[in-house]
Amino acid sequence: MKTILLSIPLSHKQTIMNYSENILGTIGNTPLVKLNKIVEGIEALVLAKVETFNPGNSTKDRMALKMIEDAEADGRLKPGGTIIEGTSGNTGMGLALAAIVKGYKLICVISDKQSKEKVDILRAVGAKVIVCPTDVEPTDPRSYYSVSKQLAVDIPNSWYVNQYDNPSNALAHYEQTGPEIWEQTEGKVTHFVVGVGTGGTISGIGKYLKEKNPNVKVWGIDTYGSVFKKYHETGIFDENEIYSYITEGIGEDILPKNVDFSVIDGFTKVTDKDAAVYTRKIALEEGIFVGNSAGACVKGLHQLKEHFxxxxxxxxxxxxxxxxxxxxxxxxxxxxxxxxxxEEITKAEDLIKDHIEKPLVVVRTEELVSHAIERMRKYKISQIPVIDINGFVGSVDESALFQSYVLDKNVADKPIREVMGNPYPIVTASKPIEEVSKLITKDNQAVLIALDNGKHHIITKYDIIGSIK
Incomplete structure (x- = not known):
């Protein structure tokens, strides 16, 4: 941080003003905070390096500024230029702060799995944001990797950051974050644990710490759907491991050049659910309001506790x-x-509490099959109870309607009573979920629940599946 010092006479004493020349001067020197309740069961002293204290609220501020300054120094980034980067949001924020101070334009290319908040924040700080699909190959021209590279070709006086392969990414953490951790722990750090995405953070910090003490163990947190763990253990890049996942900021379907596997002692994978649950736990149990990768890291700590x-x-x-x-x-x-x-799900009413306000969709015996099909399309449902003036008398299912259509192409114009099946069983709201599950069979695809207000709701096999933890 560049500090401006001014001596001002005041009542025969001198005071010194201490301030940063601009917001970039506040990057770094983030605190270490002891974790307590959330790491119960882990014998070691666990300290969190809380990078939200950076001005852009993430560790990416460090490498964003370093990459820009290095590009300025060697002429890749010229005055008035446009910075282009594919980002999960945080690097974009760091680049945006530097772009504002230094007078550059910024285009961020982001995948559609990233949170709306990230997109809104980037736009709030002046970045142009382009959203690309997540579930495409990295080489697909629609991927955020490909779109970023093509924009850099098409836009004059532009610079493609490429945080995945840019060596300044890891260098920023080697020069800054690693030394901070070493000094803050007085050289007593024995293990470093961090989520791995571009690889710059773990590689830069890991390299520095191992140079200071080769016995320091460096662990990476990976996610299911990512290739890092298996590649580190076997040297095999297994495309069968690649699939869509929810966790943000860690894991990859490529091998970034910034991932230095030689400084990483091992990986552990954390599920999307565990990452999300522990993200909330950190806030509730430690009072530290941090993001999704932090939740993955804390769950990873518990998975690795035998090593501490x-x-x-x-x-x-x-x-x-x-x-x-x-x-x-x-x-x-x-x-x-x-x-x-x-949430504890033990009885029938627990299965529908997140959509209990939706009305029950029904069809009458004398309505046409086409009416039932239209309702299925409109409400995106597969089963509909059939009623008459006396109550529930039957049911229609999309599979049964399809079979009826195969046998008779004119079935759409027939009344529902000619194709309907048996009515769905009706259970009370307090019926145990185990008993409700037994009523869902190949021949019976749903159950009706009688609510206390006299109305009914439907429970399908997907509600049962959704309750499985």
Missing amino acids: GKDDVVVVLFHDSGSRYVGKMFNDDWMRERGFLE
Whole structure:
């Protein structure tokens, strides 16, 4: 941090003003905070390097500024130029701060799995944001890797940052974050644990710490759907391991040049659910409001606890702020939809509480089959109860309707009563979930639940599956 010192006479005393010349001067020197309740069961002293204290609220501020300054120095980035980068959001924020101070334009290319908050924040600080699909190959022209590279070709006086392969990424952490951790622990750090994405953080810090003490162990946190763990253990890049995942900021379907596997002692993989659950736990149990990768790291600590002794000092890095995930991990509805919310589900009414306000979709016996099909399309459902003036008298299922159509192409114009099946069983709201599950069979695809207000709701096999933890 560049400090401006001014001596001002005041009542025969001198005072010194201490301030940064601009916001970039506040990057770094983030605190170490002891973790307590959330690491119960781990013998070691666990310290979190809380990188949210950087001005852009993430560790990426460090490497963003370093990459820009190095590009300026060797002429890759020229005055008035456009900075282009594919980012999960945090690097974009760091680049945006530097672009504002230094007078550059910025285009951030981001995948559609990133939180809305990240996109909104980038736009708020002047970045142009282009959103690309997640579930495409890295070489696909629609991927955020490919789009970033092509923009750099098409836009004059532009510079493609390429944080994945840019050596300044790891160098920033070798020069800054590693020394900070060493000095803050007085050289007593024995283990360093961090999520791995571009690889710059773990490689830069790991290299520095191992140079100071070769016995320091460096552990990477990976996610399911990513290739790092198996590649580190076997040297095999297994494309069968690559699939879509929810966890943000860690894991990759490529091998960035910044990942120096030689300084990494091992990886552990953390599920999307565990990462999300522990992200919330950190806020509730430690009062530290951090992001998704931090949750993955803390769960990873528990998975690795057999490697830590009572005299060890374990440093875990918290990448970014929880403010970027308020619509995701910190939103009950988002968590519930994915089965991540740790709620006890024991009876029938528990299965429908997240959509209990939706009305029951029904069809009458004398309506046409085409009406039932239209409702299935409109509400994206597969089963509909059939009623008449006396109550529930039957049911229609998309599979049964398909079979009816195969046998008779004119079935759409027939009344429902001619194709309907047996009515769905009706259970009380307090019916145990185990008994409800037994009623879902090949021949019976749903169950009706009688609510206390006299209304009914439907339970399908997907509600049962969604309750499995």
